[in-house]
Amino acid sequence: MEFEIDVRAIEKDGNEAKVYLLKNGNGMEVEILSYGAILSRIVVPDREGKKENILLTYESPEGFFTDRYFFGATAGRYANRIANGKFELDGVAYQLATNNGENHLHGGVEGFNRKFWESEVLELDDAIGVKMSYFSEDGEEGYPGNLSTTISFVLHADNSLSITMEAETDQSTIVNLTHHGYFNLSGMKENILGHELQIFADHYTPVGAGLIPTGELAPVEGTPFDFRKAMTVGSRIAATGGGYDHNYVIKKIHDRDLTKMAELSHAGTGRRMLLHSDKPGVQFYSGNFLDGKQATQGVAYTKNYGLCLEPQFFPDSPNQPQFPSARLDPGDKYRHRIVYAFEVF
Template sequence: MRRFSLNLLFLTLVIVFSCQSNEEKKELKEVNFDINIQRIKMGENEAKVFNLKNSNGMEVELLSYGGVLSRIVVPDKDGNLENILLTYDKPEDFFRDTYFFGATAGRYANRIAKGRFEIDGVTYNLATNNGENHLHGGREGFNKKFWDAEILEVEDAIGVKMTYISPDGEEGYPGTLKTTMTFVLDHDNQLSITMRSETDKPTIVNLTHHGYFNLSGMKEDILNHELTIFADYYTPVNEGLIPTGELATVAGTPFDFTSPHKVGERIEETGRGYDHNFVIKKEHDGKLSKMAELIHTASGRKFTLYSNMPGVQFYSGNFLNGNQVTGGISYTKNFGLCLEPQFFPDSPNQAHFPSPRLNPGEVYEHQIVYKFEVIR
C-alpha cells in the first residue's frame, strides 16, 4: 500500500485598510486542511482512498471505486468525533458491497419500471436488477466503476475531483456519458458535492449519493432521530416501489414531516417503512433548496441537506438485516437512513414528472450540500 500526504495551511491573515486618518484591521482565522491518499488493491484494479480533514476535526473519506463516500466524522456536543455513515471495516470491503453504502448511484438513481423507457420513439431496455425493475443504474452501475480521481485545488477548502466516461450502451443506456464529480470540504463543516454530465446522444441522467446516516455515531438505530422534510407532497408507490403517478398530499399521513417528527413515531403505519420520494416545496429552478433537517438530540448533531433537484428519496433502512457487522456493530433494520436528492423515480415513463432527459450540448448539473452542526 502506498501512502501520500499533503498538508495545506492557510496562515492567519491581517489585512489593514487605511481611510484618511483612521486605520481598520480585519483578522481572518487560521484554517488548516489535511489530505492523505492511499492506493489499495480492489479486485484486479487499484483504487485511491482520499482522507480529507479540516481544523474542526471533520473528516471525509472517499474512494475512487464507486465514487464512494465511505466515512464522515463530525463532533458531537461534547466534542467527541465519530463516524456517522454506515460503512465497512476496510475500504477494500466496498468491492463486495450490496447495500449501496455511500455509493454514487447512476446513470439513473432509484427505479425505472420494468427497466424500460422511450426517447424519440425508440425503446431502450435496461438491465433489471430489482425484480422486474431497474435500480440505481443496473447490475454494474456507477457504484461499481473505477473513477479517475485527483486532488482538486479550491480556495479556503479542500477537495477531490472524479471522472468516469460511460460508453454508449452500458447497462442499456444510449449515448456516451462523461461525468465529473467534485467533493469539497470547507472549514464550516460543510461538504459540497457537484455532479456534471454531458452526452453525445439524447439520454436520461439522474445521479445521487446513497449514504446511510446515523447521527448517534452507531450507538443506536435511527428511529429516535428527528426528521424534517420540506415537502407538502410525496409520490405513492405500488408493491414494486414504482410511483403510481399520483402526487399525494402529506397532510394527515405518516409522510408529513413538514414539522419535526421522530422517524419511528409513525413508521409502522407505512407498512414496510419509508422508501418514498418527496416533492420539495420550492419549484425546481436549478437553485439550491433546503430539503431536509435531521437531528439526534442525545449527541446534539444536526445535519441539513440542500440540493437543486425537485425530489428527495427518504429510505429508512428497511432492508438492512443485521448480516453486515462493522466495528463489532450489527447493522440491523433501521440502523441507518438515506436522504437522496433526485429526479422522481420512474420519471422517464411519467410525462408529468420533471424530465431527466439530457441532450447533446446540454449539461446535467446536480449540486448537493451536507451541512453539519452541533446544537446544545
C-alpha cells in the same frame, strides 16, 4: 484554517483505487474512494467535541468491493427505480438491466458505484476536495449515448460537504445521479428511529408494486409521511406498512435553485445535519432492507440502523411525463449540487 489530505491505494482484480481522507481542522473528516466514487466515512464532532463516524460503512475500504447495500454509493446513471427497466425517448424503446426484481435500480447490475473513477486532488484556497471522472460508453447497462461524468467532493471550513455532479452526452439520454449514504448521527450507538427528521415537502409520490410511483403527487397532510414539522422517524413508521422508501416533492418543477430539503437531528449527541440540493425531489429511505448481516466495529447493521436522504429527479420519471424530466441532450450539461452541513445544538 489548515486543511489536510492523505491518499493511499487499494487494489481489486489488478485495478487500483485511491482512498482519500480529507480533514478540515474543525473536527470533520471525510473519506472518499475512487472505486465507485463512494463516500465511505463522514466524521463529525458531537456537542462535547467527540468525533465519530456517522455513515454506515465497512471495517476497511476493501469491504466496498462486495457491497450490496449501496453504502455511500454514487448511484447512476439513474438513481432509484425505473419500472420494468424500460423507457422511450424520441419514439425509441430502451431496455435497461433489471436488478431489482423486474425493475431497474441505481444504474443496473454494475452501476457507477462499481466503476473505477479517475481522480485528482482539488487545490482550493478555503477548502479541500477531490474531483472524479468516469466515461460511460453508449449501451452500458442499456443506456443510450456516451456519457462523460465528473463529481467533485469538497470539504469546507464550516463543516459542510458539497458534492457537485456534472455530465454531458453525445446522444439524447436520461441522467439522475445522487449520493446514497446511510446516516446515523448517534455514531452507531442506536438505530435511527429516535432521530428527528424534518422534510420541507407538502407532497410525496405514493408507490405501488415494486415501489414504483403511481404517478400521483399526494399531500402529506394527515398521513404518516408528513415531516413538515420535525418528528422522530419511528413515531409513525408502523403506519406506513413496510417503512419509508418514498420520494418527497420538494418542488413540482426543476428550477435548478439550491433549496433546503431536510434537517436530521439526534438529541443524544446534539448532532444536526442540514441537506440542500438543486433537484426537485428527495428519497427518504429508512433502512428497511438492512438485515444485520453486515457488522462494523462490532455493530450489526440491522433494520432501521441507517437512513438515506437522496436528492434526485423523481423515481420512474422517464415513464411519468407529468414528473420533472431527467432528459439530457447533446450540448446541454447535467448538473446536480448537494450540500450536507453539520452543526451541534
